[in-house]
Amino acid sequence: MQSVVEQxxxxxxxxxxxxPPAIRLENLSKTYPGNSQPAVDGLxxxxxxxxxxxxxxxxxxxxxxxxxxxxxxxxxxxxxxxxAGKTIVSVADGISLPPDKRNLGMVFQSYAIxxxxxxxxxxxxxxxxxxxxxxxxxxxxxxVLDLVGMAGMEKRPGPLLSGGQQQRVxxxxxxxxxxxxxxxxxxxxxxxxxxREQMRLExxxxxxRLNIAVLFVTHDQVEALSLSDRIALMxxxxxxxxxxxxxxxxxxxNEFVRDFVGKTLLFRGRVETANxxxxxxxxxDGAPDCVVFGRSYDPDGVAAGTGVFIxxxxxxxxxxxxxxxxxxxxxxxxxxxxxxxxxxxxEYQVEVDEQRVIIIYGDRHxxxxxxxxxxxxxxxxxxxxWPSDRSAAEETKDR
Ligand SMILES: Nc1ncnc2c1ncn2[C@@H]1O[C@H](COP(=O)(O)OP(=O)(O)OP(=O)(O)O)[C@@H](O)[C@H]1O
Ligand SMILES: [Mg+2]
Numbered sequence: 218m219q220s221v222v223e224q225x226x227x228x229x230x231x232x233x234x235x236x237p238p239a240i241r242l243e244n245l246s247k248t249y250p251g252n253s254q255p256a257v258d259g260l261x262x263x264x265x266x267x268x269x270x271x272x273x274x275x276x277x278x279x280x281x282x283x284x285x286x287x288x289x290x291x292x293x294x295x296x297x298x299x300x301a302g303k304t305i306v307s308v309a310d311g312i313s314l315p316p317d318k319r320n321l322g323m324v325f326q327s328y329a330i331x332x333x334x335x336x337x338x339x340x341x342x343x344x345x346x347x348x349x350x351x352x353x354x355x356x357x358x359x360x361v362l363d364l365v366g367m368a369g370m371e372k373r374p375g376p377l378l379s380g381g382q383q384q385r386v387x388x389x390x391x392x393x394x395x396x397x398x399x400x401x402x403x404x405x406x407x408x409x410x411x412x413r414e415q416m417r418l419e420x421x422x423x424x425x426r427l428n429i430a431v432l433f434v435t436h437d438q439v440e441a442l443s444l445s446d447r448i449a450l451m452x453x454x455x456x457x458x459x460x461x462x463x464x465x466x467x468x469x470x471n472e473f474v475r476d477f478v479g480k481t482l483l484f485r486g487r488v489e490t491a492n493x494x495x496x497x498x499x500x501x502d503g504a505p506d507c508v509v510f511g512r513s514y515d516p517d518g519v520a521a522g523t524g525v526f527i528x529x530x531x532x533x534x535x536x537x538x539x540x541x542x543x544x545x546x547x548x549x550x551x552x553x554x555x556x557x558x559x560x561x562x563x564e565y566q567v568e569v570d571e572q573r574v575i576i577i578y579g580d581r582h583x584x585x586x587x588x589x590x591x592x593x594x595x596x597x598x599x600x601x602x603w604p605s606d607r608s609a610a611e612e613t614k615d616r
Pocket of ligand 2: 280281282326
């Protein structure tokens, strides 16, 4: 993009795609006093205008710290933050804009609406704090309450609201100053599963309407996959992979990403035809006629004849009752060793021939008995391949 601008500086039209990102983090690091490990370690990210960008990762990986650095609630030890090309923080240059000058809205992990205030007072607070003309506050508050589906609830005291309503008020309060950036730190974590789903959808629709950049934090991969344009998966303060949800699910860069995003079944196999540029043919151990295609993202490639684990997503395996004899082409045999009915489906523990034990989901309408022989039909392609030189303990570990 930059080269287009450099070649034709007079062409203003070339500017749009090369506009500076809404948020740019460059080489951002933070170690809390007394800690030996950094909470955030050399983090660099670009978030575009109108994009929902999610920081995903296990507890303690540095998600909230990153958000707090962006909000100005913590100071980094190193790095820069720019909003739409404007420097907000530069450790090298001694720049750090105070939080109230950053034009952003934030909803915290433990949402805090003030219990001694009504809905209207809660939402109007940031405007009053900024000395917004008092005659305009009422209208602005009404507008933003309408936006989050809380019109008419202005006079309701904070404690007389449900969890979902409180969350909407917190969202309205974050949006009332019309920020260019919205920071959301696990905003739905206090809600029950149904309400969380509903709020997820509402926030997505709202974000589309407002077209603002949203930096969203969650440790819930379903929430991340369904809400985000792009995701950065973090571990120990470092981004392991960033990309759109499909990329993280289908092209995991390493085992951490593969196992954090979605469930994985590992089958042993051997590479039959190597292909550094695309999918390789891999023969599944214990099933002479079962060859599937999978990619390796190992930059060194995988040679023909190498033993690998084929990582298969559970939805890419179909259970077929065995009709006797050896498994037909494309299938591998197994025996059901346990069946757990969990409502919408049945979870089977399956001892796969010459493989490890796997857990697989089956249809509740056609239950299989414990001890039943089955065949597993693997989707012929779209899998990933991983080195299999692991300890026996790791191999038997359930994923
Ligand atoms: N105020 C603090 N003082 C010292 N250490 C802190 C502080 N806040 C966070 N940490 C440490 O920094 C690391 C990152 O914490 P952070 O809160 O960013 O994690 P997180 O990814 O948001 O986790 P969670 O999903 O549990 O909210 C953790 O090891 C945590 O213990
Ligand atoms: Mg957190």
